[in-house]
Amino acid sequence: MTHPTTCPTPRRTALLATAAAAALLALAPAARAQAPAGTVNLGVAIPAATHGFTGGIVWWANEAKKELEKTHKNLKVTIKTAANAGEQANQLQDLVTANKINALVIFPFESAALTKPVQQVKGKGVYVTVVDRGLTDTSAQDAYVAGDNTAFGKVPADYIAKALGGKGNVVALRGIATTLDNERMDAFNAVMKGYPDIKLLDAKYANWNRDDAFKVMQDYLTRFKQIDAVWAADDDMAVGVLKAIDQAKRTDIKLVFGGAGAKGMVKTLMDGADPRIQANVSYSPKFIYDAIKLTAEARLKGDKLPPTTIIPSVLITKDNAKDFYFPNSPF
Template identity: 65%
Template sequence: MSKQFSIGMAALAAITLGMTAAGQSTPLVIGVSIPSATHGWTGGVVYHANEAAKDLAKKYPNARFIIKTANSPSEQANQIQDLYTVNKINTLVILPFESAPLTRPVANLKKQGVYTVVVDRGLTDTSAQDAYVAGDNPGFGKVAAQFMGKQMGGKGNVVILRGLPTVIDNQRVDSFEAAMKTQYPNVKILDKKFGNWNRDDAFKVMQDYLTRYPKIDAVWASDDDMAVGVLKAIQQAKRTDIKFVLGGAGMKDMIKRVMDGDKMIPADVTYPPAMIADAMRLATAARSKGQKMPASTIIPSVLVTKANAKQFYYPNSPF
């Protein structure tokens, strides 16, 4: 089993701080393959990837970055092949559109000698990657449960909006339920349904919850896009029993509401789209010295409150 390596903002800064192009010989050609900005979080991914490429190009003159965005798994598979055959990349940083369809294409590049770094959505065969960078999905659920249980005074009714049926979502929800059961057994989870990390779908799910449950104390939306839909449904229904909604991922509008002391959005949990930038920085720092990255880099989920929200506010980001 590969050794897992956890990293926070300070540790990442320590790794990259002061790194220069000194000692670089072989040109680095880094392909960055990411989904298109089809919703808020991936919009943030695109933004942070482009910002990181500009910053890293200044620090590492011997490195060249080619960023490609895809609207489907098949388009992404074709793009990464082109990155190899046309652009001659020797390093790939990829956030897969979906895990299964991208596993073989990434594995093929690795066989050709391309150093492969997978971000967030893990491949179905981990041998296809050299390194993995992701947020802490179990931690995401645990941090959310701990905050909600405490905020509710250890009792009350909660409804959950899940993301998509993926390993990531399972890890988040399982951890949330385990933490709540252990630490706050008097908090009752009324229901959990998929909102697909989409505000419109979440709006419909929340409408259903509001119809079926006359008393809801709090909502774990588990994603800021879904939280937008949840809040809209609550407002339209004019329900006053719901004390707050907890989303996640760090959407700038939600972080601003936390900063401003909005009672309905008292906190957020990070699962930053900036992890793509973290992966690019780590890959560039390592490969510029001919070194390997840790097999697994997990970026902790952090509770964002009014006290620390300014640290996580990116007003120029689309997300």
């Protein structure tokens, strides 16, 4: 679900990323990524598993490696995980020089800091697919694969509006101030404009974090005596919201809609264990698996991906929840 893991890049990280980019630029033509004809040597650069969503990213990337290498004997997948933008930029250099990749799938740790390093990789003849967190210069990529952030906001809004019969009080918990969060909130608001009898009481940032969401929800519960539904735009935040509601012993809230299809929330939905959890919206870290599979299979055929591929975000209900339940994934 596209969760940034750090604050904006510090100066040192930026310098490290720039240095790595310069090193890539300095590579002699003879060092350009090469592999035997018909062989795809695919590098995967992703953030380390610092929280649930990125844990899912790492798990799904390794699932893709295992399944695709078993199916395609002329495919090699090398996965690198990074704790910060500078480390990821250095790993790109290693993937080119040591692993001699001819294709790259990257989930950028940060957009700005990774744009130049990725640009240098592409300049060495490597096919580049960027996933989820876009770069600041799209000429640095051949393809872009992401979840549908507009649907991520629209699907919950549609469901909540219909569940409330077009009338009631709603509060929202946003993620971190990013373009993707803006897309989600804008889509949610666009739906709600069609329901003048639904009042959005407030929409505060809770940083995709259950502890922060607990505090934000406590504030809402203190300030608002009647809340009919909550949109917590992430399942981790929904956990914090439910905890705050239970602690306050409030019974007015009939619906809590999270997002991204975390396995705990999907299991609750499947089992009908909490009447407040009636639906969810998909935005699985599985899109890294999809991006790796799409890229590998296209390159094995000598094909390219479309410039942009959006993985649909769809409504999850009890009826289809089993299709979105991945018990072995950390997320």
